[in-house]
Amino acid sequence: MGVEERLHFGLKTLLSIYMRKERLKMRLFFIVSVVLILVLPAHASNVGFEQIKISNGNGPPLVGGIWYPTDAPATEHGFGTFKQIVAQGGPIHGQGLPLVVLSHGGGGSFESNYDTAWALAQAGFVTAAISHAGDTHDDQSQVLHPWLRTAQLHQLISYMLKDWPGHDRLNNDHIGAFGFSNGGFTVLVAAGGVPDFSKIGSYCQAHPTHDLCQSLRQVGVDPSLITAISADKWVGDKRIKALVVAAPAFGFTFSPGGLAAVHLPIQLWRAAKDGHQPDPYYEEAVRLALPRPPEYNVVTNAGHYDFLPPCEARLARINPVICVDPSNFDRAAFHTSFNADVVRFFLANLR
The missing domain is CATH 3.40.50.1820 (Alpha/Beta hydrolase fold, catalytic domain)
Structure with missing residues (x-):
């Protein structure tokens, strides 16, 4: 095989490899696109x-x-x-x-x-x-x-x-x-x-001016009397x-x-x-x-x-x-x- 023929054969081989890669990329792109269409709601x-x-x-x-x-x-x-x-x-x-x-x-x-x-x-x-x-x-x-x-x-x-x-x-x-x-x-x-709502009493004792504590007192609730609420509630x-x-x-x-x-x-x-x-x-x-x-x-x-x-x-x-x-x-x-x-x-x- 002459130099020109070898060069021509090499170019054809490279072109064939390139086309195969491009076809593979297109197939992958198509698969990913279909998956996204199926998975993500429009x-x-x-x-x-x-x-x-x-x-x-x-x-x-x-x-x-x-x-x-x-x-x-x-x-x-x-x-x-x-x-x-x-x-x-x-x-x-x-x-x-x-x-x-x-x-x-x-x-x-x-x-x-x-x-x-x-x-x-x-x-x-x-x-x-x-x-x-x-x-x-x-x-x-x-x-x-x-x-x-x-x-x-x-x-x-x-x-x-x-x-x-x-x-x-x-x-x-x-x-x-x-x-x-x-x-x-x-x-x-x-x-x-x-x-744990029993913590409200000590919290309000330490921070009586905070909004929660003032609000409780305004409605007649003594924060120190609030007890823990049963977990099943x-x-x-x-x-x-x-x-x-x-x-x-x-x-x-x-x-x-x-x-x-x-x-x-x-x-x-x-x-x-x-x-x-x-x-x-x-x-x-x-x-x-x-x-x-x-x-x-x-x-x-x-x-x-x-x-x-x-x-x-x-x-x-x-x-x-x-x-x-x-x-x-x-x-x-x-x-x-x-x-x-x-x-x-x-x-x-x-x-």
């Missing part, structure tokens, strides 16, 4: 919304709301003290959708963290929240019975998986929980935490696989043993200027007690209520306490990044 462009009522034994039904992905046209709707752009009653889009349940702060309602619920639904999650009976803005009759909250959250999950008309669209193994303030405490208990829910916890109430009541069973991935948030639940007795106590280090975020210049959405004018008039921000803090800008981080965390841990 995102809808809009958010659907519906209000629900859940049976609550002998008491009035639990009132709630569900946000979910939809392709239906969305328009602005007013709900209580806020407005949101949703397709009310629109059809659900997607299959095998992850579920996130939300637990609001003390004196709130299922609407309290609506912007976070909306952001999760826009990202392909179904989000559901209830107004915790006895700890809402119009009914504080059960605020000293926080174990009822975890039982109600358990009811919400069961309703979503069994009785909600769209339950067959959910992935029962991909369930997360989000909680703010009293709701943060609620989801920690739901994940297996067992608090706290209802855990092993269906929950990941938590986002913002400014959790009663953090100091969790000893390391009290959170020993909580091995879930957790995103924990603290407001640097939280005068309502001062550091280090709340988030820091939880962080140190968790057996698995959480993803921990401290929000510079933020106050306790900055984990709630920016207030519209009507709410600011009705309840200015939760609407006034510390100086040099932009709540609207924070919620853009906060909701994006919450979505990122649940995407990483529920899919």
Whole structure:
């Protein structure tokens, strides 16, 4: 074989090897694309919304709301003290959708963290929240019975998986929980935490001016008389696989043993200027007690209520306490990044 023939043969060989590699790359690209299509639920462009009522034994039904992905046209709707752009009653889009349940702060309602619920639904999650009976803005009759909250959250999950008309669209193994303030405490208990409420007495003896201690005395409760609550009162829910916890109430009541069973991935948030639940007795106590280090975020210049959405004018008039921000803090800008981080965390841990 001459030099020219050998050169021609070598080029053909190299070209053949190159083409085989390119075909292999294309096949791999096709396989990966198919896997992604099969694994990841398709995102809808809009958010659907519906209000629900859940049976609550002998008491009035639990009132709630569900946000979910939809392709239906969305328009602005007013709900209580806020407005949101949703397709009310629109059809659900997607299959095998992850579920996130939300637990609001003390004196709130299922609407309290609506912007976070909306952001999760826009990202392909179904989000559901209830107004915790006895700890809402119009009914504080059960605020000293926080174990009822975890039982109600358990009811919400069961309703979503069994009785909600769209339950067959959910992935029962991909369930997360989000909680703010009293709701943060609620989801920690739901994940297996067992608090020791007998610690409230010594806490208030050492910190009588803290909000919790003053609030208890205002309603005629002597903190020193609060005793430990039987462990069987706290209802855990092993269906929950990941938590986002913002400014959790009663953090100091969790000893390391009290959170020993909580091995879930957790995103924990603290407001640097939280005068309502001062550091280090709340988030820091939880962080140190968790057996698995959480993803921990401290929000510079933020106050306790900055984990709630920016207030519209009507709410600011009705309840200015939760609407006034510390100086040099932009709540609207924070919620853009906060909701994006919450979505990122649940995407990483529920899919």
